[in-house]
Amino acid sequence: MKRSGYLLILFLFLGVSVFAFDCLAAQKRVRKVQKRQTTSVSRGISAKVRFRPDRKALLMSFSNFDRVSSVEYELVYNANGIEQGVAGVISKGDTETKELLFGTCSSGVCTYHTNITNARLSIKSTLEDGTVVLKPFRIRV
Numbered sequence: 330m331k332r333s334g335y336l337l338i339l340f341l342f343l344g345v346s347v348f349a350f351d352c353l354a355a356q357k358r359v360r361k362v363q364k365r366q367t368t369s370v371s372r373g374i375s376a377k378v379r380f381r382p383d384r385k386a387l388l389m390s391f392s393n394f395d396r397v398s399s400v401e402y403e404l405v406y407n408a409n410g411i412e413q414g415v416a417g418v419i420s421k422g423d424t425e426t427k428e429l430l431f432g433t434c435s436s437g438v439c440t441y442h443t444n445i446t447n448a449r450l451s452i453k454s455t456l457e458d459g460t461v462v463l464k465p466f467r468i469r470v
Contacts, residue, residue, distance in 0.1 A: 373462030374397050376452050377392075385441050388428055391424060396458070397454050397456055399421075401418050402416065402418075402427075402451065402453070406447060407446045409442070415429050431445055431470070445470040448468035448469070449467060450465070450468055451464065
């Protein structure tokens with residue numbers, strides 16, 4: 330009985346002390362947001378690069394041939410410690426997907442390279458005004 334009396338007094342004291350003081354709530358923080366206008370200027374050709382589902386080749390799709398006079402690409406990689414690569418040119422208006430194989434094909438038989446490291450793809454666009462735009466890609470096989 331004596332113990333419950335002490336607990337009752339303790340709870341009353343805590344309750345009075347908690348509710349006796351004014352509670353100050355934190356004010357909602359309002360941040361001023363500055364609207365920034367970003368203008369995206371795409372220079373050169375737009376390229377979408379992805380792996381073929383079996384990851385034995387890269388698939389490249391191109392768009393935005395406006396103001397572009399020529400486009401060249403180069404894929405360089407090491408296979409079993411030997412530098413390999415492929416290069417080519419894209420014709421203006423060519424929207425076909427290009428396939429860059431990690432290997433070689435002859436008479437319809439393809440041999441794929443293994444242990445591919447340090448793969449790099451670079452796409453060089455030459456604009457009509459003579460400006461050269463280089464887009465490098467690091468490929469993790």
